[in-house]
Amino acid sequence: MAQENAAARRWPGPRRHRRGIAILLGSGLMIGLAGCAVGPHWSVPKMRTPPSYNARPAALPADEQKVQWTQQQARSWWLLFHSKPLNNYIQQAMQANPDLQAAHAALARQQALMVAAQGGLAPQVSANAGISRARALRTGADGGQSYRIPGNLYSLFLGTIDVSYNPDVFGRQKDLVHAARAQAAVTKANLHQSEVFLAADVSRAVISGAAARAQLHAARQIATADAHLLKLLQQEYKLGDQNLQNVEQQAAMTAAARARIAPLAADLAAARHALAALLGQTPNVALSIPALQSLHLPARLPTTIPSALAENRPDIQAATAEIKVAAAQADVATANLYPQFNISAEIGKAAMTGGLFFNPVSTLWSLGAGLAAPIYNGGSLHAERRAALDQYQVASDQYRSTVLNAFKQVADALRTLQGADTAYIQQKQAQQASARALHLAEARYRDGATDYATVLNAEIAYQQDSVAAIQGRSQRYLDSVALFVALGDGWQPDQPAPKAHSVPSETPMVNTAGAPA
Structure with missing residues (x-):
């Protein structure tokens, strides 16, 4: 048995x-x-692409720079400044910047979460x-009592x-995988954005430091010239050929010129400190700031046409991925209404x-x-689904806002570049003219053909024009960087930098102002 x-x-x-x-x-x-997924299907909102960024032509007046329209990114755009120190600093920052390293770690984490979500399938x-x-315990009975x-x-x-x-009958787990994959895409786009901003910050620190160095050099030269002129006036005063008022005015000019040296030295130190922080180093590290003359203005500015901007801007890529995340989360909320x-x-x-x-x-x-299967939960699951659908609409609206802001930033950058170009031409001409005027005034003063007031006015004008010319030159560099940032071009170490090319013949011709020809 x-x-x-x-x-x-x-x-x-x-x-x-x-x-x-x-x-x-x-x-x-x-x-x-399994795989019968429920819920909405995501799509990128349709938006009209403008034929140009600016309504009116804004051609660059100088011959040093030309806008070259392209459908591709100008990767590693900082190479266009032809500055080896700048290139080295950006490479160091890409390797050692702690914020960028945190962004890489965040991407690795999100990719691991994506693999974890895939494991649920x-x-x-x-x-x-x-x-x-x-x-074991045995049970027995004795006299009616168990033991x-x-x-x-x-x-x-x-x-x-x-x-x-x-x-996965109703696709809930697949939607979780889609959400994790889309979130990884958001993190990757944010990493790209961090690379763009880091390259721009390093470029700004180097350019600002170079400008401060040039202004400091000019301030020291002006202070030396003022001190020399003051000494000359004091000697003439002792000989009775000069009055005390001119001597005191020149003494004030000399003191003011010397006073401008310390703030400029502080600006140069601040630029070094900012650069050190971007490189992941402490501010006591001695960093060399290149001369402003060693930085070359990019002769060509590879500029992405409006129809291709969405493919290059990392914030637009992130906004697109956010729509995917919201759609997947809405699908998950819908699948939660069905049995598991x-x-x-x-x-x-x-x-x-x-x-x-x-x-x-x-x-x-x-x-x-x-x-x-859910039967009754006080309406919480339906409310969560409505909230997820509302979040999908939020992501769609934010995408439209991001695209519009991208077009605006590029348009502003082109106009600002044009303004800086025009201003620098005038500032350079003013500096050259004031230098000639000062030279003539000093020569006439030595010959006794003019008074000291004429020399003083010429000297003040030259000092102001020299500082303005240096600032205008550095501003052109900074505005070029701002244009590249607005276009979203960034660091791609695993790919060679593609050469910008002209717009194909089937694309409407666009002039350098950002408006149709």
């Missing part, structure tokens, strides 16, 4: 067999329904093993393999001796399927 019961446990009868087949068929049906397999030693006494010692060997699978299925299976061994553990008699197994 015991052998028959053991055989019955090992070989289930027809009824058990039919139940097992029914479970397997039901599981197969749920698996077949696969069956989960786990193994359990254990061994225990215990004494429990210790029984015999025994050992229990247990080992099982568990398999569980959640058929589960299939589980277990097979293992349980025995009281090691020899019996490997005997077929000690085999145990189970197979089951489950369903969990």
Whole structure:
């Protein structure tokens, strides 16, 4: 009889067999329904692409720079300044900047979360093993009263393999994967944006430092010239050929010129400190700031045409990925309204001796399927779905705002570049003219053909024009950087920098002002 019961446990009868087949068929049906995702489908809002950034032509008046329209990114745009120190500093910043390293770590984390989400689509397999030693309790009765006494010692060997699978019938897990993948795309676009801003910050620090260095050099030259003229006036005053008022005016001019040196030296130090922080170093590190003359104004400005801007701007790429994230989360909220299925299976061994553990008699197994469906939750699931759909609309509106702001920034950068170009031409001409006027005034003063007031006025004009010319030159560099940042061009170390090319013949011709020809 015991052998028959053991055989019955090992070989289930027809009824058990039919139940097992029914479970397997039901599981197969749920698996077949997997992938029937529910919820909205995402799409990028349609927006009209302008033919140009500016309404009116804004051609650059100088011949030193030309806008070259392209459909590609001008990667590694800082190379256009032809400054080896600048290139080296940007490469160092890309390797050592802590904020950028944090952005890389955030991307690695998000990619790991994406892999984790993908794991939810696969069956989960786990193994359990254990061994225990215990004494059983026996129950008896004496005079109508029950009692429990210790029984015999025994050992229990247990080992099982568990398999569980959640058929993604309504696409909930796939939507979670889509959300994780889209969030990784957002993080990658933010990393690209960080690279763009870092390259721009390093460029600004170097340019500002070079401008401060040039102004400091000019201030020292002016202070030296003022001191020389003051000494000359003092000698003439002692000889009775000059009045005290002119001497005091020149003394004031000399003191004012010397007073401008210290703030400019502080500006140069601040630029070094800012550069050191961007390089991940402490401010006490001695960094060399290149001369302003060593920086060359980019002869060509590769500028992405409006129709291709969305492909290059990292913030637009991030906004597009945010729409995907919101759509996937809305799909998840919709799938939460539907039942969730589960299939589980277990097979293992349980025995009281090691020899019996490997005997077929000690085999145990189970197979089951489950369903969990929301019935009543106070409307929270429907409210979560409405909130997710509203977030999708928010992401769509933010995308439109990001694109419009991108067009605005490029248009502003082109206009600012034009203004800086025009201003620098006038400032350079003013500096050259004031230098000639000062030279003539000093020569006439030495010959006694003019008074000191004329020399003083010429000197003041030259000082102001020299500072303005240096500032105008550095501003042209800074405005060129601002244009590249507005275009979203950034660091791509794994790809060579493509050469900018002219707009194809099928594209409407665009002049350098950002308006159709």
